Amino acid sequence: MPKIVDRELRRATIARNAIEIFAKKGFQQTTVQDIADASKIGKGTLYHYFHTKMDILEEVSNEMFRNIKELIDASLFQLENPAENLPAIIETALTKEMEYLFIIYVELWINNYRSTKYSDFLEKLKDYIADFRKLLARKIENRKNSGGFKEDIDPNALAYYLVSSMDGLLIHYMLDKSQFNIRYVLSEVFRFLQTSISREA
Amino acid sequence: MPKIVDRELRRATIARNAIEIFAKKGFQQTTVQDIADASKIGKGTLYHYFHTKMDILEEVSNEMFRNIKELIDASLFQLENPAENLPAIIETALTKEMEYLFIIYVELWINNYRSTKYSDFLEKLKDYIADFRKLLARKIENRKNSGGFKEDIDPNALAYYLVSSMDGLLIHYMLDKSQFNIRYVLSEVFRFLQTSISREA
């Protein structure tokens, strides 16, 4: 009898090993040989676990979703004051591993702009982000209703801005780390936002 | 040397015509034939003006810089109250032309993360952005000193956040336009930021 392997586990492992390569070289520029090398297997072996190169990207994106979801879930419960804990959440994301995922995420996002071929990957992600945004908006709304926030704030607009500005910050930070201390900027910004949002401010 | 002027003009024209293709297909996926077609010239002719495909990207990025610089310059002089006119600037950027440039800009940014091969292109861009950020910081500083802004604001941190959050907003907007009305979000956000930054608020 041949070696017994857990195909799903193997797929996930190969995908996990591929993340760094995809991040560092990009999907197009990464060769199937690169991916095989990353898992120290033969090129042909890859095709026992994935139909096409695209299929590998799909698994990588699933792996990414799992990580992101984990991150979001882990941080949601501490999201009492939305502005309060976002820095902590971002902080959590500042690992090498998450950095790779973030690059892939931006690349997928761009590819999605270019071709509907990638849209399947992103639907899930869009949903996650939308959910996160809605949750954030609801928190803002609640606090606004309880008198904690100013009257003239549009919770949806603010939530949209907060979420997307985090991506902007991450991009600027990761792609040019020399320019600034992101942790300091984040704490400053959120201290500022908090006081300006709060009615007492 | 009028020849050189012609040559440079031709390079710029070809680059300008290539922008839409690069944005829509990406650098890798764009073939040299695509670029030649966009300028209705022969593939071989292209190589009279550019040494390599990479060389074309370089010129495209230069063209991009010129456009961005133009945009920044045009808007800088009206940047009295920084928060005040950013929406106007962004608004200016929301053309199809600028959208293409923005995509290329993000792609270059990512490629820069991946390979130092692209770093030459981006040094210039980083400088522009840094300049813009510094200018913004100085404006904030000035207004703070003149009593227009609150005491506890770090102008550098705020400037960094403002600039990068604009990129985040643009990415989220452009890559999923269905989700939100960016013009409304921008006006809301800036109304909010303005009142919260201002001492009077």
Place this chain on the structure above:
Amino acid sequence: MPKIVDRELRRATIARNAIEIFAKKGFQQTTVQDIADASKIGKGTLYHYFHTKMDILEEVSNEMFRNIKELIDASLFQLENPAENLPAIIETALTKEMEYLFIIYVELWINNYRSTKYSDFLEKLKDYIADFRKLLARKIENRKNSGGFKEDIDPNALAYYLVSSMDGLLIHYMLDKSQFNIRYVLSEVFRFLQTSISREA
């Protein structure tokens, strides 16, 4: 050595199961996995019984010879008047099973033209055909000598024509069945041949 019997039996069985696939897909296009699947065994198991894929083809061709020989033998004894019973023999061959064998036979024949690699397989077949032709020629000769056939008939040439024309008919029929009713054509042709060959005609 009962083991060897088992081994040979297994080879024959696997070959028999492979016939349909080889006929439907062709030797090249048939994968080793296809063949293993047809016998519901593992791909590795196949290699306990066959050294190479070519080896399987060899056994298939042997299986084919056995079938053809059976068919010929079964029909030979009733070959009193050669023209008389050929239709019956052909008729016997018009099963799905024999159709598959016929396709493989033509393919082997072509491959033999292309490469001496296949010549071993075909030597046997050529011998069968030659034997059949000779037998046919002898029957014609006999009948001619006994005054049943015309004087000016060359038995060898006629036998050659009869045998090869059967292949032509089968090819044209099988590869474009819509065009004609082969059974009718056969009966017509043999009725005609018989009367024209016969002295009385």
Place this chain on the structure above:
Amino acid sequence: MPKIVDRELRRATIARNAIEIFAKKGFQQTTVQDIADASKIGKGTLYHYFHTKMDILEEVSNEMFRNIKELIDASLFQLENPAENLPAIIETALTKEMEYLFIIYVELWINNYRSTKYSDFLEKLKDYIADFRKLLARKIENRKNSGGFKEDIDPNALAYYLVSSMDGLLIHYMLDKSQFNIRYVLSEVFRFLQTSISREA
């Protein structure tokens, strides 16, 4: 200005050079490199003239049709007594070039049995053959009506048999030339057929 080439002519030339290879190795077994080598051009150059390998086969089959049509047309006008001139026609076909085409023709025929993917190529050929068969049948009919042939002959059945038996003869001859002198067999057979068909016989 680059070299000016007649694309259609080039396609035809490449196809003509490919015929021998296709015949000797078969379509599947022939690599694109083989085909390029046969015309002493680079592999990439081929793709300036053909979209796919299949596309090359298509041109080869067109080339084949042109040859076959030429052959048929050239021989038709001398087809007064159908049985009379077929040997001459066949004779014409016994060149190396036609031999190659015949092998490809049989291979296409088999492939068509296997996959509808090849059916386009063969439709034309089937039409040619059908036309030829019909013409033959009409000639037989005419001669029968004019009293030249026996009453009980079915012209369609006989035409079908004559045409397909020629393919059978060719296959048997080409694939095993050592066995018989096809020219002799043909002359014998047609002498025999003619006398047996003719009323006077």
Place this chain on the structure above:
DNA sequence: TATGAATGAGCTTTCATTCAT
């Protein structure tokens, strides 16, 4: 100078065969 014909390195994917279990 302008052009596209020519090229081969390099890509993804397939599959006969080997091998560890």
Place this chain on the structure above:
DNA sequence: AATGAATGAAAGCTCATTCAT
């Protein structure tokens, strides 16, 4: 003995670059 996981050679095809006209 039986199995399928593992493998890399080899396939068809693309395309940046060169070159002859």
